[in-house]
Amino acid sequence: MKLSTSKLVYKMLAVGGLCLLLALSMNAQVQTQTSAATTGTSTEVNVERGTVVLVDGNDLVVKMDDGSIRHIPNVPESARATVDGKELGIHDLKPGMKLEHTITTTSTERQITTVQSVTGKIWHVTPPTTVVLTLEDGTNQKFSIPKGQKFNIDGKMVDAWGLKKGMKISATKVVEVPETVVTREKTLTGTMPPPPPSDLPLLVVVVNHVPAPAAEPEVAANELPKTGTMLPLIGLLGLAFTGVSFGMGLLRKL
Numbered sequence: 001m002k003l004s005t006s007k008l009v010y011k012m013l014a015v016g017g018l019c020l021l022l023a024l025s026m027n028a029q030v031q032t033q034t035s036a037a038t039t040g041t042s043t044e045v046n047v048e049r050g051t052v053v054l055v056d057g058n059d060l061v062v063k064m065d066d067g068s069i070r071h072i073p074n075v076p077e078s079a080r081a082t083v084d085g086k087e088l089g090i091h092d093l094k095p096g097m098k099l100e101h102t103i104t105t106t107s108t109e110r111q112i113t114t115v116q117s118v119t120g121k122i123w124h125v126t127p128p129t130t131v132v133l134t135l136e137d138g139t140n141q142k143f144s145i146p147k148g149q150k151f152n153i154d155g156k157m158v159d160a161w162g163l164k165k166g167m168k169i170s171a172t173k174v175v176e177v178p179e180t181v182v183t184r185e186k187t188l189t190g191t192m193p194p195p196p197p198s199d200l201p202l203l204v205v206v207v208n209h210v211p212a213p214a215a216e217p218e219v220a221a222n223e224l225p226k227t228g229t230m231l232p233l234i235g236l237l238g239l240a241f242t243g244v245s246f247g248m249g250l251l252r253k254l
Helices: 003-016 231-253
Strands: 031-056 059-064 069-072 081-083 086-088 098-126 130-134 140-144 151-153 156-158 168-191
Touching: 098 140, 151 168
Parallel strands: 081 168
Antiparallel strands: 031 059, 031 098, 059 069, 081 086, 098 130, 098 168, 130 140, 151 156
C-alpha cells in the first residue's frame, strides 16, 4: 500500500473516530480531551400575572389575568416575592396583591467533542475481539476491538488478524455529541393593593320636618262661638212671649 494512501486512511481514522473501545476503566495512560463549542442560543420569556385571593398557611390561591383560578399548594418557606422593593414570604402575602411571575428559559446548543487516545505495545491479542496492551507505565490493560477496526502499523493498515505480539500501536477515538443546555431563571415580583381612598364623599341626610297640625281651640260649653250673636235667642224669646199673649187672650174670651 502506498504511503500517501496510508496517511489518508490514518487521518480518516483520527477524525472519524475509529478506535479501540475501553473494556476496563481508563487510567492515566489513556489520554482524554474534551472540548465544547457553542453553536447557537435562544431565549424565551414567559410572564404570568394574577391577584392574590387567599393565603391559607402555605397554600396560595391566585386569580390569573385570564380569569382562571390557580391553587398553588405547599409553597416553600424559602420562596420569596419582591413586592414594592421588599422581600416577602408566603405568610406576608395579602389578598389584593398583584403578582407577576417571570420565567426566562435560555437554551444553548453545544457540540461536545471527546478525543481519547492510547499508545502501547501488544502483549496479547485475541482476534477479532480483544487486545491487551502494555502501556508506557508498564501495566497491561485489556481493550475490546470494534468490528471492522483497522490499525496503522508502521504505515500499513491492518485489521485485528494482522496484530502480533510486540507490535507498538496507537489508537484514537473521536466522539462528537450535540448537547442542549437549558437554564431557567424565575422571578416573582408584585405590588401592594391600592389603599382605600382618603377623601370619602360625605353623606348628606336631608330630613323634611312636616309641622304637626295646629290644635283647634277648645270652646267652653257655656260660651257661644266667637262668630255667634244674641239675635236668635231674642227672636226665640219674642216668639215665646207672643204665644203666651195669644193664649191669654183666648182664655179671656171664654
